[in-house]
Amino acid sequence: MPIYEYACQDCSKSFEYLVLGGKGPDTCPKCKSPRIKQQMSACGFHSKNSSGQTTSTSASASSCSGCSASSCAGCH
Numbered sequence: 327m328p329i330y331e332y333a334c335q336d337c338s339k340s341f342e343y344l345v346l347g348g349k350g351p352d353t354c355p356k357c358k359s360p361r362i363k364q365q366m367s368a369c370g371f372h373s374k375n376s377s378g379q380t381t382s383t384s385a386s387a388s389s390c391s392g393c394s395a396s397s398c399a400g401c402h
């Protein structure tokens with residue numbers, strides 16, 4: 327199933343969303359802001375956290391481009 331990770335631009339909350347019919351979430355589940363941004367993958371997000379880096383660049387996420395499935399178990 328296509329579960330994607332999103333992050334709210336207003337409250338910085340990150341959340342996973344099961345996309346049905348190619349339609350993502352319209353608003354943040356926490357603050358209801360429409361300014362949400364899809365992350366590259368949950369895998370890139372987790373690896374960024376585990377490495378202790380706080381910078382949010384797309385470079386780290388792009389290395390997980392083959393990890394668009396709902397499971398990131400085989401990514402690394």
Ligand SMILES: [Zn+2]
Pocket residue numbers: 334335336337338339354355356357358359
């Ligand atoms: Zn929010």
